[in-house]
Amino acid sequence: MPTQLEIIHAWDELADDWDDMAAGSAKGFFRLLQEHIPLQSDMIVLDFGCGTGLIADLLRHRVKHVVAVDVSPVMVEILEEKMQAQEWENVQVFHALLGDHDDEETQQILKEYEGQIDLIIASSVLGFVTPETVGTTMEVLGRLLKPGGSFCHTDPPQMEQRNHFTRQKAEIYYKKGGLEIVSTSVENLDLGQGQSCNVFLGIARKPF
Ligand SMILES: C[S@@+](CC[C@H](N)C(=O)[O-])C[C@H]1O[C@@H](n2cnc3c(N)ncnc32)[C@H](O)[C@@H]1O
16 A cells, blocks of 8 residues: 555545546546435535635535545645636645544544534545544544534545445444434446446435
């Protein structure tokens, strides 16, 4: 497993091309999300591992507020430029390593949003969280959710990549965040232009 710094560096390197690389999968994720979780105009949604904000851009028209969080400074910079140029009003971005309790931005997110998030999404992010920080990352995500709030993630399904997800593995992650499993499935993600791929879709909930 690469180190945290190597992972951040790898995402920085991809950031300039991310909008071209991932626009199709972001739309596919958004479609899948809406099929499984009804979005409401009064929701506060946290986009964990938001990248350049492709999904935040789709979400911001449908919910009250989007909190976008990413550890890659270049991804965040690109998102901030878009937000400024296009005057996004209901999106707040944090540059944070969410599982690191010493990270000042993580502390700030907790201070502002603990127990207030209706929905957390993570599109292809959990599989990149290092084993050392999975526990604290899930703990922070669990603290941010409202009781009854939902967590929805996609990751590679079994056998397709090294960091694949199974129901068993997802359940271990959810428990670390104090979440209960709602459903897991392998879904076909429409990437546009006639292309698609399989993804593991996991949904969990914070108990009341
Ligand atoms: C595959 S990209 C997905 C980006 C976005 N969710 C999308 O679908 O377009 C993974 C993103 O997760 C971010 N990431 C990985 N681990 C993270 C962590 N512990 N805290 C915050 N962001 C993280 C990376 O910097 C990267 O931008």
